[in-house]
Amino acid sequence: MSNITKAFANGKAFIAFITCGDPDLETTAAAVRAAASNGADLIELGIPFSDPTAEGPVIQGANLRALQGGVTTDKIFSFVEDLRRDVQIPLVFMTYANVVFSYGAERFIAACQRIGIDGLILPDLPFEEKEEFLPLCHAYGVDLISLVAPTSQNRIARIAREAEGFLYIVSSLGVTGTRSEIKTDLSSIVEVVRQNTDIPCAIGFGISTPAQAQKMAALSDGAIVGSAIIKLLAKYGKEAPSYIGDYVRMMKDAL
Amino acid sequence: MTNPNGRFGVHGGQYIPETLMNAVIELEEAYLHYKDDPDFRRELSGLFNEYANRPSRLYYAKKMTEDLGGAKIYLKREDLNHTGSHKINNVLGQALLAKKMGKTRLIAETGAGQHGVATATAAALMDMECVVFMGEEDTVRQALNVYRMRLLGAKVVPVKTGTGTLKDAVSEAMREWTSRIGDTHYCLGSVMGPHPFPTIVRDFQAVISREIKEQLFAKEGKLPDAVLACVGGGSNAMGSFYHFIEDPSVRLIGCEAAGRGVDTFETAATIATGRPGIFHGMKSYFCQDEYGQIAPVYSISAGLDYPGIGPEHAYLHDTGRATYVPVTDEEAVRAFEYMAKTEGIICAIESAHAVAHAQKLAPTMGKEQILVITISGRGDKDCAAIARYRGEDIHE
Numbered sequence: 092m093s094n095i096t097k098a099f100a101n102g103k104a105f106i107a108f109i110t111c112g113d114p115d116l117e118t119t120a121a122a123v124r125a126a127a128s129n130g131a132d133l134i135e136l137g138i139p140f141s142d143p144t145a146e147g148p149v150i151q152g153a154n155l156r157a158l159q160g161g162v163t164t165d166k167i168f169s170f171v172e173d174l175r176r177d178v179q180i181p182l183v184f185m186t187y188a189n190v191v192f193s194y195g196a197e198r199f200i201a202a203c204q205r206i207g208i209d210g211l212i213l214p215d216l217p218f219e220e221k222e223e224f225l226p227l228c229h230a231y232g233v234d235l236i237s238l239v240a241p242t243s244q245n246r247i248a249r250i251a252r253e254a255e256g257f258l259y260i261v262s263s264l265g266v267t268g269t270r271s272e273i274k275t276d277l278s279s280i281v282e283v284v285r286q287n288t289d290i291p292c293a294i295g296f297g298i299s300t301p302a303q304a305q306k307m308a309a310l311s312d313g314a315i316v317g318s319a320i321i322k323l324l325a326k327y328g329k330e331a332p333s334y335i336g337d338y339v340r341m342m343k344d345a346l
Numbered sequence: 347m348t349n350p351n352g353r354f355g356v357h358g359g360q361y362i363p364e365t366l367m368n369a370v371i372e373l374e375e376a377y378l379h380y381k382d383d384p385d386f387r388r389e390l391s392g393l394f395n396e397y398a399n400r401p402s403r404l405y406y407a408k409k410m411t412e413d414l415g416g417a418k419i420y421l422k423r424e425d426l427n428h429t430g431s432h433k434i435n436n437v438l439g440q441a442l443l444a445k446k447m448g449k450t451r452l453i454a455e456t457g458a459g460q461h462g463v464a465t466a467t468a469a470a471l472m473d474m475e476c477v478v479f480m481g482e483e484d485t486v487r488q489a490l491n492v493y494r495m496r497l498l499g500a501k502v503v504p505v506k507t508g509t510g511t512l513k514d515a516v517s518e519a520m521r522e523w524t525s526r527i528g529d530t531h532y533c534l535g536s537v538m539g540p541h542p543f544p545t546i547v548r549d550f551q552a553v554i555s556r557e558i559k560e561q562l563f564a565k566e567g568k569l570p571d572a573v574l575a576c577v578g579g580g581s582n583a584m585g586s587f588y589h590f591i592e593d594p595s596v597r598l599i600g601c602e603a604a605g606r607g608v609d610t611f612e613t614a615a616t617i618a619t620g621r622p623g624i625f626h627g628m629k630s631y632f633c634q635d636e637y638g639q640i641a642p643v644y645s646i647s648a649g650l651d652y653p654g655i656g657p658e659h660a661y662l663h664d665t666g667r668a669t670y671v672p673v674t675d676e677e678a679v680r681a682f683e684y685m686a687k688t689e690g691i692i693c694a695i696e697s698a699h700a701v702a703h704a705q706k707l708a709p710t711m712g713k714e715q716i717l718v719i720t721i722s723g724r725g726d727k728d729c730a731a732i733a734r735y736r737g738e739d740i741h742e
Contacts, residue, residue, distance in 0.1 A: 142625065189640070242369070264527065
C-alpha cells in the first residue's frame with residue numbers, strides 16, 4: 092500500500108506546496124516543519140526549474156529565487172534526507188520532466204526511494220508519456236501521480252484507472268495561481284474519477300481561502316495549496332515559516 | 347518519418363500539461379482530416395501562389411559562385427515571400443486549419459518577429475484575433491517588427507520572464523494556451539513543441555524542398571550536392587531538407603548560431619553544445635546545465651536564439667543523415683555584408699549563418715557540383731542592429 096494513503100487518513104487532506112530553496116533551504120526546512128506540525132497531511136516539495144511552463148507568476152518567482160540562491164537537485168536530496176529524520180508525513184517531489192530525465196531517470200528515482208520521497212508529480216508528463224518514468228517508479232516504489240484537468244473529458248476514466256498514490260484534479264484552465272472563483276464543474280469530474288478508482292483525489296490550482304479549500308475538499312478528498320503559501324515566502328522571506336504554520340492551521344481547520 | 351506517437355527515433359513526443367492534451371489531439375485529428383483534402387489543398391496553394399508569392403525563386407548566384415571558385419551556388423529566395431520570410435508558409439497552413447477547426451483567435455511566439463508578423467498577417471487576412479508573445483529583449487532588438495504586428499491588428503505582449511527571448515515567448519504562449527483553448531489555436535512557428543506541431547510545420551514548410559527539387563531539375567537536370575539552411579528551432583531547414591532525405595547523395599547541412607563561439611557560454615548552438623532533454627513539449631537536444639536547467643542562450647540573431655532544436659533534426663543528427671555546424675556572430679555578420687555586396691541581396695542575419703558556411707564549403711567542392719542555400723528571410727529588420735554591431739550609431 093502506498094505511503095501516500097496515510098495523508099488521507101485524518102479526514103480531508105490538506106496538501107501544501109513549497110518550492111525548495113526559496114529563499115534558502117533552511118527556510119524551506121522550517122516551513123515544511125511548520126506546515127507538518129500545523130496539520131498539513133502531505134507536502135509537495137518543488138524542485139525548481141528554469142522554465143516552469145505550468146506555473147503562474149507567483150511560483151515562477153519562487154523557482155527563480157531558489158535557482159538564484161544556488162539550490163540544486165543534489166542539495167535538495169541531502170536536504171530531504173535530513174528532513175526525514177523528524178518529518179513523518181508523506182512527501183512528494185513536484186518538478187518538470189527534464190529535471191528527472193537530465194539527472195538520469197534511474198539515478199533520480201532511486202534517490203527518491205533512498206531519501207524517503209513517496210511520489211513524483213510532473214506536470215509536463217501526461218498519460219501518453221508516463222512510460223518514460225513509470226517502470227522505474229514501480230521498481231523503486233515511488234508513486235507517479237497523475238493529473239486530470241477541466242479539459243480531460245473522455246480521458247478522465249482512463250487516467251483514473253491507472254492512477255496511483257492520489258489523483259491530482261486541476262481545478263481550472265490555465266497555470267497555477269490564486270483565483271477569486273473556481274467555475275469548473277468539478278463534481279462531475281470527481282464522479283467519473285470515483286467510478287474508475289479507489290485511490291483518493293485532491294483538487295488544486297487557484298485555492299487560497301479557507302472557504303475555497305472547504306468547498307474543494309467537500310467535493311473530493313482534499314485541497315492542494317501552492318501559490319498562497321509561496322506568496323507568504325515572497326513577502327516574509329526567512330520569517331515566513333511561522334506565518335505558514337498559522338495559515339496551514341487555519342486551512343486544515345476549515346476542511 | 348513520423349510514427350503514430352509523434353516520435354522521430356527517441357525524439358519528439360508530447361510532454362505537455364494534461365490541460366493541453368485534448369487540444370493537441372483535436373489538432374492532430376483535424377490535420378489528418380484536412381491535409382489530403384482536395385479543397386484544403388486547393389485553398390492553401392491558392393494562398394501560397396496568389397497571396398504569398400510562391401513559388402519562390404531559385405536564383406543562380408553567379409558572382410558568388412565565381413568569387414568562391416567551387417560549387418555552383420543557387421539561392422532559394424524565401425526572402426521574396428510576402429512578409430519577407432519562409433514563416434508565411436507554415437502560418438497560412440495553420441491559420442487555414444485553425445479556421446476550419448472553428449477557432450477565431452491565433453496566438454504565437456516570435457523571436458526575430460518574422461513569425462509574429464506572418465501570424466498577424468494571416469490573422470488579418472482571415473479575420474481572426476491575434477496575440478503575439480515576444481521576449482522583451484527581442485521587442486527592443488526588433489522594434490520595427492513590433493510595429494508591423496500592431497499595424498496588422500495584432501496585440502504584442504512583451505515577455506519579461508527568464509531571459510526575455512524566444513524560449514520565454516514560447517513558454518508564455520504555452521501558458522496562455524492552457525488558459526484559453528476553446529477559441530484559440532496556438533500557431534507554433536517552428537518544427538518543435540509537442541506532436542503534432544513538428545510534423546505539421548514540416549509539412550507546410552516542405553514546399554521549399556519540393557520547389558528546389560523541381561526548379562533545379564528544370565535548370566540543371568539533377569539533384570543538388572548540398573543543401574544549407576540556418577537552424578534555430580529548424581523550420582526553414584526542415585522544409586529545405588525534407589524532400590531530399592531519401593536522396594542520400596544530397597548533403598544536408600544545418601547551420602546553428604554559435605554566438606560568440608561554442609567554447610563560450612554565449613552561444614545558441616544546440617547540437618554542438620547541448621545534450622538530450624525534455625522541454626517545450628518534446629524530447630530533443632537542449633542547451634542545459636548538469637541539473638537540466640535550460641541555459642540562457644545567446645546569438646546576434648533573435649530568430650536563432652533558442653536553446654533547443656526540433657526533434658526531427660535531432661533524429662537526422664543521430665542517424666547522421668544531416669550534419670549541423672556552428673557559425674559565430676562575426677562569421678554571420680561578414681556573410682551578411684558579403685551577400686549584400688556580392689549579389690545585391692540583404693538577407694536576414696539568420697540566413698547569413700547558412701551563407702557563412704557556404705563560403706567555407708563551396709571552395710572545397712567541384713565546379714560541377716551544386717550547392718543550394720535557403721535564404722530564409724530578408725534582412726531589412728537587421729540593418730540597424732548590424733550597423734550597431736559595426737560600431738555605427740544608428741537607431742530605428
